[in-house]
Amino acid sequence: MKHLSNDNLASLEMFLFLFFFALFGWPIITIVDRTHDSSIFIYLFLVWGIVILLIALISLSLKPSHSSHGTNEESGEG
Amino acid sequence: MINPLTLIAVIILYIGCLFAVALWVERKGSRGRKWANSPVVYTLSLAIYCTAWTYYGSVGNATKSGLMFLALYLGPTLSVLLWWTVLRKLVRIKKLYHITSIADFISARYDKSSAIAALATMIALIGTTPYIALQLKSIFSAVGIIKAPELLATGSVDRFTSDLIVILLIFLTISFGVRRLDSSERHQGMVTILALESVVKLVAFLAVGIFVTYGLFDGFSDIFVRLSKSSHSYLMSFGGKEEAPYIPWTSTLIFSMCVVVFLPHQFHVAVVENPDENHIRTAMWMFPLYMLLITLFTFPVGIGGLLKGLPISGADGFALVLPLRFGPSWLTVLTFIGGFSAATGMIMVCSMTLSTMMTNHLLLPLIGNNERLSFLKRHLLKCRWVAVGAVISLGYWFERQAGNSYALTSIGLVSFAAMLQFAPPILGGIFWRGGNKAGALSGLGAGFLVWFYTMFLPSLIKSGWLPTTLLESGPFGIALLRPEQLFGLSGFAPVSHTFFWSMAFNISFFVLGSLYFEQSKTERSIAGEFVDVLSGDSVMNRPIQGEADINLEEKCEEAELVLCQYIDKKKAKESCLKCLRAVGIYEKQWIYASELFDFHNMIERELAGFVGAASAREAIKRGMSLSSKESKEISEVYAEILADLNVTPADLRRTVDFYQEREVLLNSHFTELEEKVRERDTQINERVQVEEALRGSEQFLGSIIDFLPDATYVIDHAGTVISWNRAMETLTGIVAGDMLGKGDYAYSKAFYGTNRPMLIDLVADPIKAYIEGGYEGLGMTPEGLLYEEIHVPNFKGQDAYFMATAARLYDQHGNQAGAIESIRVITERKKAEKALKVAHDSLELTVEERTKALRDAKEHAETANKAKSVFLSHMSHELRTPLNAILGYSRLMQRDNTISPEQREHLGTINRSGEHLLSLINDVLEISRIEAQRIHIETTEFDLGAVISDVYAMFRLKAAAKNLQFILDGMQDLPRYVLTDEGKLRQILINLIGNAIKFTEEGGIAVRASLRGNSTSDKWLLLEVEDTGPGIANEELEKVFQAFEQTASGRQVVGGTGLGMPISRKFARMLGGDITLSSTVGKGSVFRVDLPIMEGTKTDIPGEKTVTQKRVMGLAPGQAVPRILVAEDVMESRALLVKLLQMTGFDVREAVNGLEAVEIASEWHPHFIWMDIRMPVMDGMEAARRIKGSSWGEKIGIAALTASGLLEDRDSIMTAGFDEFVRKPFLEQEIFDIMRKHLGLVYLYDNESEETVSQEANSGFSAQQMRKAMTPELRNELLSAVIALDTNQAIKAVEKIAITDPFVGKVLMQLALDLDYDHLLRLVEEAD
CATH class of the missing domain: 3.40.50.2300 (Response regulator)
Known part of the structure; x- marks a missing residue:
């Protein structure tokens, strides 16, 4: 998978954040909840699942960070 | 009903398992295998976000506010979208600055301010206390429900149990989280435990959810349908009965986005314990997925409880009560363990990180200002243990005071709102260069005060500690200052209200303070580093300025002195060497000023890992100052760099630091690789040595086998011949070279001419060999060796016999490595047999x-x-x-x-x-009966003296007739009555005395009787009969006692059967004694009779009377x-x-x-x-x-x-x-x-x-007749002749008697002619 550049990543992250924040926020959630039935339950978990799926895809496309290898902080003592 | 003892046993077992896993992981970690470095473990450790609040509290929340609880998990899910930027930045900064806690992070950002660190610590401590109380409450409630399920709403435990639980938690936390001083180091064991606990609580809650949804009901739709028909149908929304649910929903969404990282314990596991930035990528999708799974059944469980008629007041315990009442016991126990895991994980990490903050940011500054407390610097670890106890105890105290006033959700929100105050300074610190110490300090303080006033104070009032008038009318009756309606803002839920006002104040003060107050140079520099930590693209070489004239040894001593204030000397020396290596000046004696600067920075970072950035800065300032010359040289170096690069000092510093860090990391990586290479080399060398030793051992073993006199060969586990000794070559005629490496029973061909299993195969592969058969005469030695006698009819054309012995061979792991068989030729032995x-x-x-x-x-x-x-x-x-x-x-x-x-x-x-x-x-009959052993002993008690005297009297006349002296001696020493066979004793005496008189012609006979032996049971009668007869030659002594034998002297005497002595000896021996004889030819003989006797007890023996016949x-x-x-x-x-x-x-x-x-x-x-x-x-x-x-x-x-x-x-x-x-x-x-x-x-x-019978029987006439027949003269003449044994004289006398009485004369004549002097003497004496 092609790795996302830092600029693209930041933009995508922010876009998705705002998008899903909107999906989970007023007024959409109020509209979904208008019928007071199981649709709100299904809606929330469905969108949640989609978010997770998207994050998983994004995380796969993230360029691994190289600055974290071989840290000297880890204890041998435990 | 669950037995409390069972529950205790399960808890102990569970904790024991956690301990075991933690120890195992840490031990593996110390050997280089860091299991806790896995991204999955990292992600699962983040799941401590799902505490008991999630496990129990969200269920309760669902029964009151419907799906409102989901906002707590959707918020973090949204924030995860930004983690690659935000969290990665935090992790990167933490590594650069050896950050140990969230307070340390904020302090490090804002000029390493001790004040900010102290304030952040106070906020964390106060804000977290309700959260710890929440966890404790959930544990106590769960235990209470288990103990008394009927008290659902007020499930609680006694003081002793709760104290015990608290002590256990303190012990667990110290054991796993506070075992060393360097807080920036990772706690692999503890992280692994957190991950395990996350798995356990997820599995447990899913089990409960599935049980309720599909066990008690027919799935989600069934629950929803029933709910819609019930009085709780209002819960089918995201706000329950809330009139404007979107306000708390949105506010909860926002602050849960923040607290998922800014809660002290979340910050610790997400940032401090992060081993690798790349783990964030996994955590970004796995952590939300975890939250989705664990909350999927929260709503059904809550609604299920209500539909089952459980009281809504006890909704927090539905997750436990439902399986307890309607499910199997194991599910209840599992649910309890899941809740226990959810609570303990949070408490452990939270108290651990708070203890670090308290010691580093409260205690150390206090020590710095008070010399009398400086000794505590060397006891920081112990201080942390005390802090752990204090934190948990504080939470426990709060739970006791306010626990019953609030539901779990309410308590959790109080904490969340407090922790939210960290968001502006942290986010502002990493994204806004302008944020400064003053802004952060004022923002944090203001936000915290607002939180305290609008949320914490009402909680105290609601707990009854303060009057409610403050809540209702505001301070001093000012309605605008009512805590829950500050400045007249009403219609908001308390959480939303606090969220709004605290954030408004916090952000406002932070921004205004930062804008109003100017940053210091250092602060600006640090701000740049924080904001741009993920950037930094240029590479530059630092020019060397001046001369290397700074004595490194002195600087090292300074550094060690500073470190020794907090850690022991050994650890300080190690840290110092670590910094020297990191800077690249190890083994140098003189260094440049720029290198000294780097060394200072490295020491400060190292120290920050122990005491936090602020305290480390202060310590370095006090203990490791630069001289003016050194400062000047450093300034010149950086001025030149700036001139060359045309960049700002901040850019330069950032770039330098970045590459220095890179260098440190690379050096560290290099060192690690070097270490691994060394280890690998060592392993290779060891392996080579082992292989050489093995080869040597094999050769040695081969030589031994070769030396064995018996034909021996060895096969490996595959049946291939690996040894074939010299004796085997001689026996079979097949050289080792032709046999080694061959399999498929090739070795048997030498014996049987065909490939078939032999004894060795029976031990190597029993089943296969047994199936193929051909074994007879098998045996096994006590040591377990198998042996078999083999007959080969045509071995090299001859009939041959072999004795084979075989055994398995094992390798060092105890696995079967092959088998050995020894064959001995026993043909000759078999022939001999x-x-x-x-x-x-x-x-x-x-x-x-x-x-x-x-x-x-x-x-x-x-x-x-x-x-x-x-x-x-x-x-x-x-x-x-x-x-x-x-x-x-x-x-x-x-x-x-x-x-x-x-x-x-x-x-x-x-x-x-x-x-x-x-x-x-x-x-003749007597001797015959004796020989046939038909004579029996008849023991009677009799008068011994009488018997001897009788016999003596019997022979006295006869002895006199032969003119022999006849003496009886020793009678006075004998006991009167004895026990033995009287008849046989009498017979012996008669035979001996009669024999003595018979063979003695002159001299005399002495009969001596005596007794020997003292004890009554061991007495012997000794009778001696001594005569002065002709004596017996030595060579004839034994003949005396042989039947029908006669001695030379015996043959000269007529009469007798020769049986008297043998009969006497046999009688004596039958009585347990013997007769011995000593004799001298010409002088006489002595017969000695030894008989065992028993002394009698009678005093007189009746019936002994003379019978007159x-x-x-x-x-x-x-x-x-x-x-x-x-x-x-x-x-x-x-x-x-x-x-x-x-x-x-x-x-x-x-x-x-x-x-x-x-x-x-x-x-x-x-x-x-x-x-x-x-x-x-x-x-x-x-x-x-x-x-x-x-x-x-x-x-x-x-x-x-x-x-x-x-x-x-x-x-x-x-x-x-x-x-x-x-x-x-x-x-x-x-x-x-x-x-x-x-x-x-x-x-x-x-x-x-x-007259006596004997007389009559012997002579045929009476004594009276005898007296008539001879005159006294004739009688004296005859007596003299008889005593003198003068036959002629006796005949003359008898002839004279015959004239008077021819019958008597004839009888006496016959006796005289028969030389029966005994008889003659007795008759004459009787006639006297």
């Missing part, structure tokens, strides 16, 4: 034949012996029967007074001859004439007895056999019966048995008359019913005495016949 077997069989046959022959011989001997006994018995009978007649008639005739003296003399001769013959027969002349008048039946087949014997009885006056009838006797007896009823034993038709025993068995014959006395000389016949005869036993030839006196005894008869006696 065969020959031996033939010989053995032959020998057995011979032995059998010999045994049979011996058995036959024995049978013959026994038959012969029996025949001999029968013969002796018959002979005795046959001899005694005529003797009986001879003696009987001769005596009977002597009773006749009408016979002439000459006839009487003839009768006397007949009588004496008969008696001599009878004596001979008796002696008178001749019976007839029955006394006045008595009825007894009827006597005589049964005897021999006419002479029968007639003798009949005549004797008839002459005496008895009414006698006779019978010729037993049957006739029975018939006569049955008709005639005799008073007494004399019954012969051996008779034709019916013997006497059967006749007696019949008579005694009849009614009429029961009282008839029957006496047995037998000519048998064998005493043992007496017993068998008496058992037939006889009353008496008389041996032929009988004495008249015996006959009459027996009848007197049984019939009570009184006899008439002949007074003149008053």
